[in-house]
Amino acid sequence: MSTQTHHGQASLFGADTSTRRHPRHVLSYGLGLDSTAVLLRWLTDPSSRDFDLSDLVVITAMTGDEFSATGADVERYVLPELRRHRVRFVQVGRHQLLTTAAGEGITTFSDTTEPDRLFVEGAYALSTEMLTAGTLPQRGGARKCSARAKGAVLDPVIARLTGGQPYQHYVGFELDEMGRAERDAAYNTAARTGRYPLIQWGWTRADCDAFVYNLTGRRWLKSACSYCPFAISSARGVQSTLQRYAADPAAGALALFIEHVAVCINDKQTLRPTGRLYDDVAAAGLTGVLDLFHRRLDDTEHAIYEVRRVAKVRGTGTRPVIARSVRLLDRGSRAEMAAALLGMPGQLHTGNDGIARSIALRRGETPPWAERFYVACPAVVADKARPHFERWFAEVAGDVALF
Structure with missing residues (x-):
C-alpha cells in the first residue's frame, strides 16, 4: 500500500507503518552519482546484491537547496525504476533548525513504493539556517551543516524504520574513499552495520560514471547544495560549479545571496578560501546569475545591524574564544537603509567587497581584541x-563599550 505524507504534517512515516515489517537493508540515497550507481545496479542486476528488494528501504534527507538538474534526473531515471520494482522510498527532512532523537522537527514528505515526485525543496532549507545565522557552511572540521540537515534527520528515522532490529546500512563511498568508510564504520552499533558496495565491487568514481552513463545516457552530476564550499574548494570545482550556474542561474544567485549576507556580518566569511565566489561568477560573465542576485538584493527588505565581536584569550598557546553579537536596529528598503547607515556612529568605510560599514571600534591585530560596526544588510539575520557576551565585550573594549 502506498502512502504519502506532505510537509504540512509532522508524522515520521505513513499511516500503514505499523503493518510493515522492519527492513533489514537501508540505503542512504544522497541523489548523487555514487549512491545512484549503487541503487541502479541493485535494481538492474540482482547478482549485485544478497537480499531481496522487498527487504530494502531507500531513504533521502532533503537539504532543500539541490541544483534543479539533480531533482529532474532522479525523477526521470531513478523514480520509474523504484516504481517498477516497488522499492520503498522514504523522503524526509527537518522543518525547523534542530531535531531530536524522538523525531521532533522531522517531516516525512513521502513514504511509498510508487514515488512520482522528489521533494527537493524540503521544508526547512539549509540556506534558511545559514541566512538566519548570517554565516556559511564550514569548509572543514565536523561539517555541522551536513550533520544537522542529514545525519540528525536520518538517524532517528532509520531507528524508527528498523525498530531496533539489526540492519545493514549502505553508504555510497567509492574505492578512493576508504578513509571515509573507515570513519563511518566507527559508528557501527549492535544494530547497525555499515556496508560500502562500491568499495566491495572495486568501483571508483569513474566506474560509477561509466555505469550510470551507459544505463541512462546521462552524465550524473554531483549532489550538493548550490553554495557548498567543498564543491568550490579547487579550481576544477569552481569551473564545474560555474557551468552548473550557467544552466541554473537561480542556484548561482542563491549562493551569491548567502555569501553576501555572510560577508556583511563578517568580511572574512567568503565561500571560497581565496575570496568571494561573486568575483568568480563576474569573471565568468554569468550575467543571468548576477542579474537575479542583484534583483533579489533590490527586492529584499534591508536592515541596519550593529555587529560586535570580541576575542578573549583563554590561556598561553591556545586559540582565543571569539564571540559575536548581532542586533537589528532599523528596517526599510535597501536605499533607505543605505541612507540610514550614514547616521550611524563611527567612520564610514567601504571595503574591497563593495560593502559600506560604519566602524565605531576597529579590531586589533592580536587578541584580546574587540570590534564594533554598523552595516546595511538584507533583513534575514536573527x-x-x-x-556572557556583554561582560566579555566590556572587559576587552573598556570605556569604548559604553558608546
Whole structure:
C-alpha cells in the first residue's frame, strides 16, 4: 500500500507503518552519482546484491537547496525504476533548525513504493539556517551543516524504520574513499552495520560514471547544495560549479545571496578560501546569475545591524574564544537603509567587497581584541549573542563599550 505524507504534517512515516515489517537493508540515497550507481545496479542486476528488494528501504534527507538538474534526473531515471520494482522510498527532512532523537522537527514528505515526485525543496532549507545565522557552511572540521540537515534527520528515522532490529546500512563511498568508510564504520552499533558496495565491487568514481552513463545516457552530476564550499574548494570545482550556474542561474544567485549576507556580518566569511565566489561568477560573465542576485538584493527588505565581536584569550598557546553579537536596529528598503547607515556612529568605510560599514571600534591585530560596526544588510539575520557576551565585550573594549 502506498502512502504519502506532505510537509504540512509532522508524522515520521505513513499511516500503514505499523503493518510493515522492519527492513533489514537501508540505503542512504544522497541523489548523487555514487549512491545512484549503487541503487541502479541493485535494481538492474540482482547478482549485485544478497537480499531481496522487498527487504530494502531507500531513504533521502532533503537539504532543500539541490541544483534543479539533480531533482529532474532522479525523477526521470531513478523514480520509474523504484516504481517498477516497488522499492520503498522514504523522503524526509527537518522543518525547523534542530531535531531530536524522538523525531521532533522531522517531516516525512513521502513514504511509498510508487514515488512520482522528489521533494527537493524540503521544508526547512539549509540556506534558511545559514541566512538566519548570517554565516556559511564550514569548509572543514565536523561539517555541522551536513550533520544537522542529514545525519540528525536520518538517524532517528532509520531507528524508527528498523525498530531496533539489526540492519545493514549502505553508504555510497567509492574505492578512493576508504578513509571515509573507515570513519563511518566507527559508528557501527549492535544494530547497525555499515556496508560500502562500491568499495566491495572495486568501483571508483569513474566506474560509477561509466555505469550510470551507459544505463541512462546521462552524465550524473554531483549532489550538493548550490553554495557548498567543498564543491568550490579547487579550481576544477569552481569551473564545474560555474557551468552548473550557467544552466541554473537561480542556484548561482542563491549562493551569491548567502555569501553576501555572510560577508556583511563578517568580511572574512567568503565561500571560497581565496575570496568571494561573486568575483568568480563576474569573471565568468554569468550575467543571468548576477542579474537575479542583484534583483533579489533590490527586492529584499534591508536592515541596519550593529555587529560586535570580541576575542578573549583563554590561556598561553591556545586559540582565543571569539564571540559575536548581532542586533537589528532599523528596517526599510535597501536605499533607505543605505541612507540610514550614514547616521550611524563611527567612520564610514567601504571595503574591497563593495560593502559600506560604519566602524565605531576597529579590531586589533592580536587578541584580546574587540570590534564594533554598523552595516546595511538584507533583513534575514536573527539577533544573537552569547549569554556572557556583554561582560566579555566590556572587559576587552573598556570605556569604548559604553558608546
